Every structure is written in structure tokens, then in C-alpha cells.
Amino acid sequence: MRTEQESAVHSGTDGGAGEHRAARPREGGDTVIVRSPTEARNSGTHDIDLLPSLDILRQINAEDMTVPTAVAAALPELARAVDLGVAALESGAAIHYFGAGTSGRIAAQDAAELPPTYGVPADWVVAHHAGGGDALARAVEGTEDDWESGRIAAAGVAPGSLAVGLAASGRTPYVGGALAAARERAAATVLISANPDAPLAAGVDVHVGMDTGAEVIAGSTRMKAGTAQKLALNAFSTAVMVRMGRTYSNLMVGVDASNSKLRGRVVTLLSQATGLEERACAEALAAADGDTRVALVSLLADVDPRRAARALSTGGGRVRAALAELGVPDQTV
The missing domain is CATH 1.10.8.1080 (Helicase, Ruva Protein; domain 3)
Structure with missing residues (x-):
């Protein structure tokens, strides 16, 4: 079933994968066209390649200033995610982050900083990155498109845990596979995205969808979308630590x-x-x-x-x- 947010150009006959086909490209080199606000062209930066350095920076900074407002609009959903995180930890379970690319690196950084900052066990918050540790320092192409590797990454999620998926477009197959597997294991699920109409949102308990809009450079989601995810995840984990008495x-x-x-x-x-x-x-x-x-x-x-x-x-x-x-x-x- 295609979503309004994306379509795919297939290299062969359609041997689809049911409801997850759009978020889980077939083997054989499918081209997935993502329809998401993060992929749109920014009408205010058409001339950025003609500008001197200072004016380039001014355009970037002006766009960056819109991010906190987008995060603020999603705070009620983020608060629900915090409550789920606290419930998971108080029950003796854990919080698991799943992401790819910029989203996964932000998640890995957040999880790594919590033990020394708050003196909590390393297994309270665990980050899983598409492609493993090697992909944190260097892009590993194709790993984010693997739904099954996301399912495998979530195999250790225990009942009562919280699985948090981070995906700028809200459709990353690796994240979708991880969240689906976590649900099957009786874990609560949260999606943090920069797409209010994220395709994966329908299958989670809470969707923190931040409307950051088009990037300064089209599709460069390490920019505003990444900043929004950094702000949201910092706020999420800090609030959880405060609630846990740290x-x-x-x-x-x-x-x-x-x-x-x-x-x-x-x-x-x-x-x-x-x-x-x-x-x-x-x-x-x-x-x-x-x-x-x-x-x-x-x-x-x-x-x-x-x-x-x-x-x-x-x-x-x-x-x-x-x-x-x-x-x-x-x-x-």
C-alpha cells in the first residue's frame, strides 16, 4: 500500500510486502521517492549559492531559529513519551533508541552521555544504530533501508521497555522494523520525526512530529530536522532523569x-x-x-x-x- 508521503519506482515486477511495502523497499534496487516536508525545496534559499559567506550563514541561522518553535508545538507528545520512559525504568525495563544516519548518531550520543552525567547504569538507555558501530563514524549505505535488520536490532527489547525510533522523514525502514518488533515484544513505542504526517506514526503509541519544514539545502536533514531531534532527545532524556530522581x-x-x-x-x-x-x-x-x-x-x-x-x-x-x-x-x- 503506497502512502501519500512516498512512492517507489520498481526495477521489476511487484512482489510487495503488504502494508510495509512503501517503507520497506524490495531487494533489487528499488528507488523510493520520499514525500516529506524534509525533502521539499526551501523557497527562501534559492540564491544561497550566489551569496558571500556571511549571508549564507545568515540564511542558515534564520532557518535554525524556527526549530525551537517546532519543538515547542510537539511538547505535549514529548511529555507522554517521558511518562512512558519513566514507567519503563521504574518497572526494571529499559529505554531503547533506534535510528540511522544523523538520527542514529544523535541517539548514540544521548545514550552515551547519560551514565557519566547522571550516574545511571549503561543499560538504562541503549542506542541501536543501523549498520552498527562502524556506521557511527562513516556512512554505510543501504543499512537504513533494511526493515529486517531493524527487527533483529530490537530482538533484545524486553516487555515493558520503551522503544524510541528517530527518523527525520518518519518512514525509515530500519526504524520501522525495530518499532514493529518492539511492539510484538510488548514494549511501548515512540516515533520522533520531522514529519507530522510520518508513515510510521500510525503504528506507535506516541508520535512526536515536529514540523521543521524544508531544509536550507533540500533534503539535508542533518540541518533543521537533526537539530530538532537533538533538542527533543536532550529534553526527553533530561526530563526522564529528573523524574527518576537523578x-x-x-x-x-x-x-x-x-x-x-x-x-x-x-x-x-x-x-x-x-x-x-x-x-x-x-x-x-x-x-x-x-x-x-x-x-x-x-x-x-x-x-x-x-x-x-x-x-x-x-x-x-x-x-x-x-x-x-x-x-x-x-x-x-
Whole structure:
């Protein structure tokens, strides 16, 4: 079944694949014509190749300024995605990202930065990129068009997990295959795209469709569409971490102080959260064996690290819950 967003020019007879035929080209060299806002020609940049450098940059910047508005319009759907992510993690399952090209690289970066930033296990958020690790540094042509490789990538998705597919056009076969397999495994599904009418949207629980429109250079979805996905994914994972208690107020209290720079950052953080001098905060951090949350609860509640750790365990790792357990009133600085 063809969608309004795309059509295909076949190299042979049609041996179609049912409802997924448009998003899953046949072997044999099909040419898929994508009908998506991200592929349209931008009427405001026809003369970009005639301009001096500064004016080229001004046109790019003017288009970039429209992206936050497109993301803002999709925040209600993004909030639903956050709720699904929190539910997955609280149930002991995981969040899985699936993407190809720019979308996949953005997903891989986001997942890689969460453990050191928030001190969470690496298996909380896992990124899967079409073509594997080699495709992160160098384009591997054709991998995004493989529906079955997406299904294989999602084979480890457990029931109760959340699968997040990222695709600028909203029709990438690799992403479609992964989301279909995740649904079959009783996982919740989210699609993040730059196409409000994304073909894959009908099969997911939540579609975060950001209307970023035509790119400065037609079809260069690493531009506005990629920026929108970066903004959306940053906001998504940050909100999930906040909801999971990995911050106290607006401070990162789950940060893994694994080097001197991070230890200094944690001492500063503890001082900001408590109003105490840095020396006292450094001593508390050392007494807590480098655990930021234990040190913070110990300082705020004036208890020893062992008691602070027990309160945190009872409170599910959340600082405010631990303080309430210890009878300490909210005293955010």
C-alpha cells in the first residue's frame, strides 16, 4: 500500500510486502521517492549559492531559529513519551533508541552521555544504530533501508521497555522494523520525526512530529530536522532523569565523580545545594566514598553516610524522598 508521503519506482515486477511495502523497499534496487516536508525545496534559499559567506550563514541561522518553535508545538507528545520512559525504568525495563544516519548518531550520543552525567547504569538507555558501530563514524549505505535488520536490532527489547525510533522523514525502514518488533515484544513505542504526517506514526503509541519544514539545502536533514531531534532527545532524556530522581532541584546529584574535574564539580554542586563551604563538602564526599547523593543527604540531614545511604535506599534513590524519610523539611537552596 503506497502512502501519500512516498512512492517507489520498481526495477521489476511487484512482489510487495503488504502494508510495509512503501517503507520497506524490495531487494533489487528499488528507488523510493520520499514525500516529506524534509525533502521539499526551501523557497527562501534559492540564491544561497550566489551569496558571500556571511549571508549564507545568515540564511542558515534564520532557518535554525524556527526549530525551537517546532519543538515547542510537539511538547505535549514529548511529555507522554517521558511518562512512558519513566514507567519503563521504574518497572526494571529499559529505554531503547533506534535510528540511522544523523538520527542514529544523535541517539548514540544521548545514550552515551547519560551514565557519566547522571550516574545511571549503561543499560538504562541503549542506542541501536543501523549498520552498527562502524556506521557511527562513516556512512554505510543501504543499512537504513533494511526493515529486517531493524527487527533483529530490537530482538533484545524486553516487555515493558520503551522503544524510541528517530527518523527525520518518519518512514525509515530500519526504524520501522525495530518499532514493529518492539511492539510484538510488548514494549511501548515512540516515533520522533520531522514529519507530522510520518508513515510510521500510525503504528506507535506516541508520535512526536515536529514540523521543521524544508531544509536550507533540500533534503539535508542533518540541518533543521537533526537539530530538532537533538533538542527533543536532550529534553526527553533530561526530563526522564529528573523524574527518576537523578537531580535535586536543578543540580545533577547522580554524577559519577570518576576524575578530578568531576570531583571538583561535585564539591561545587554540594556547596550550591547546602550553602556550606567547599572544604566541608569535600570531606563529606570523601566520607561517602564519592557518592554525591549520600554526601548531600548526609550534609542536609546532618547524619552519617551509612544512615544517609539507608534513607536513599528506602526512598528509591531520590534525595527529597530520603530527606522526608529522615524527617528533614524541604530546604532547597
